[in-house]
Amino acid sequence: MTRVLDRLMEHAETLREMGPENERLGQLSDPTVEVMRNAGVIRLLQPKIYEGQEAHPAEFASTVMRLASLDGASGWVAGVVGVHPWGLALADAQAQEDVWGPDPEVWIASPYAPMGVARPVEGGFIFNGRWQFSSGTDHCRWIFLGALLGDTDGKPVEPRYSLHMLLPRSDYEIVPGSWDVVGLRGTGSKDIIVKDAFVPSHRVLEQPKLLDGTRGRELGLPNPIYRMPYSCVFPLGITAATIGICEGGLAHHLNYQRDRVSVVGTKVKDDPHVLYAISHAAAEIDAARTSLIENASRMFDIVESGRDVTFAERAAGRRRQVSAAWRAVRALDEIFDRSGGNAMRMSNPLQRFWRDAHTGLAHAIHVPGMVNHAAALTQLDLEPPPGPMRSMI
CATH class of the missing domain: 1.10.540.10 (Acyl-CoA dehydrogenase/oxidase, N-terminal domain)
Structure with a gap:
C-alpha cells in the first residue's frame, strides 16, 4: 500500500x-x-x-x-x-494472456449485470445485449459483461445461469452521451452494446463459481485473495469509494466552516449545534471506514485459514458492507444540511462530493432490502433465502 x-x-x-x-x-x-x-x-x-x-x-x-x-x-x-x-x-490462463500478455497495465471495464444472452456455438458463444453503467469505460481496452446462458435460439435457459464474458474493445460499442447524471459524472459510466460477437469459451467465467470462491480453489491459487467469494470483493471497491467520497466531503465541510459566519452573525466555532453535528458525522464516517476494512479482513482471514466462507458469513458480511455505505452517506447529509446556502454553489466542491456520495449509494450493491432479508433468515436459522436474494450474496 x-x-x-x-x-x-x-x-x-x-x-x-x-x-x-x-x-x-x-x-x-x-x-x-x-x-x-x-x-x-x-x-x-x-x-x-x-x-x-x-x-x-x-x-x-x-x-x-x-x-x-x-x-x-x-x-x-x-x-x-x-x-x-x-x-x-x-x-x-489463455484469457489472462490475451489481455495482459501484450500490456499488463491495460484497464478492463464492466458491468457484470446479466443484461445480455450468450448463445452456445462451436468453440464458444454468440453474444448480444445492452448494458448501462460501464464506469471508466473510455480508458479501458477490454470488458467483462454479464450474460445469461441461452439456448440454441438465443433465449435464456431456465433455471437462469449467469456468466461473465470477456471481450476486447473491437467487439463492443460505447454509446456516446449515455451518461448524463447528477453525480459521479466524471466516471463516464456509459452504455455498452454488443451485437453478434463471438466469445471463445476460454474467455467465459461461470458466476456461481465466483460467488462462493469455488473458482479460486479449483485453480489452486495460493494467495487467499483469489479464494475469497465474489460478494466479499466486488462490493468492497464500490463501498470503499462511497465512504472515501464522504471523507472528502467532510474535509471540504471542515475547510468551509472553519471561518464561516452564519447569516445571524454567529461564528461556527461558537455554535454548539454545528460543532456537535461535525463531531458526530466524523465519528460515523470513521466507524463506516473501520467496519468495512474489518469486514474485508475478516473474510480474508477465514479463507487464509483454509476454511470456506459460509453463506451465513457472506450474508452478514454484505449486511455490514451495505450498512457502512448508508452510515457514511447519512453522516455526510447531516453536515451538508448545516453548511448554509453557499454550499449549494457549483464553485463549492462540497456539493459535488454530496452528489457523488448519493449517486454511489444508489448502486445496486448498496440496496439493503434483499441483503438484510437474506441475512436475517440465515441468522434465525429459517428457510434458505430464495434464489434472487442469494444472487447478491
Whole structure:
C-alpha cells in the first residue's frame, strides 16, 4: 500500500484539482488517468506474474478511499475497475494472456449485470445485449459483461445461469452521451452494446463459481485473495469509494466552516449545534471506514485459514458492507444540511462530493432490502433465502 498510495499522494493536488474537469468532461481526464496508471492503483489486485501487487483487500479498500476523498469519480473508477484484475486472475490462463500478455497495465471495464444472452456455438458463444453503467469505460481496452446462458435460439435457459464474458474493445460499442447524471459524472459510466460477437469459451467465467470462491480453489491459487467469494470483493471497491467520497466531503465541510459566519452573525466555532453535528458525522464516517476494512479482513482471514466462507458469513458480511455505505452517506447529509446556502454553489466542491456520495449509494450493491432479508433468515436459522436474494450474496 505504501508504494501505490505514496505515488498517488505525490500527485494529490493534481487529482483534487482535476475533479471539476472530470465532471465537465463526463469522464476521467487524461492527467487523472496518467497519475492512476503510473501509481498502479488498478493493479493492486492483479497477479504478480503480470506485474500486479496481489494486495490484501484492506489495502485495496484503503487506497480507494483515499483517492475518492480527493476526487469521487477517480476513486469510483479505481474501486470498480480495480476489481476486474481480480476477476481476470480467476479466468482461463489463455484469457489472462490475451489481455495482459501484450500490456499488463491495460484497464478492463464492466458491468457484470446479466443484461445480455450468450448463445452456445462451436468453440464458444454468440453474444448480444445492452448494458448501462460501464464506469471508466473510455480508458479501458477490454470488458467483462454479464450474460445469461441461452439456448440454441438465443433465449435464456431456465433455471437462469449467469456468466461473465470477456471481450476486447473491437467487439463492443460505447454509446456516446449515455451518461448524463447528477453525480459521479466524471466516471463516464456509459452504455455498452454488443451485437453478434463471438466469445471463445476460454474467455467465459461461470458466476456461481465466483460467488462462493469455488473458482479460486479449483485453480489452486495460493494467495487467499483469489479464494475469497465474489460478494466479499466486488462490493468492497464500490463501498470503499462511497465512504472515501464522504471523507472528502467532510474535509471540504471542515475547510468551509472553519471561518464561516452564519447569516445571524454567529461564528461556527461558537455554535454548539454545528460543532456537535461535525463531531458526530466524523465519528460515523470513521466507524463506516473501520467496519468495512474489518469486514474485508475478516473474510480474508477465514479463507487464509483454509476454511470456506459460509453463506451465513457472506450474508452478514454484505449486511455490514451495505450498512457502512448508508452510515457514511447519512453522516455526510447531516453536515451538508448545516453548511448554509453557499454550499449549494457549483464553485463549492462540497456539493459535488454530496452528489457523488448519493449517486454511489444508489448502486445496486448498496440496496439493503434483499441483503438484510437474506441475512436475517440465515441468522434465525429459517428457510434458505430464495434464489434472487442469494444472487447478491
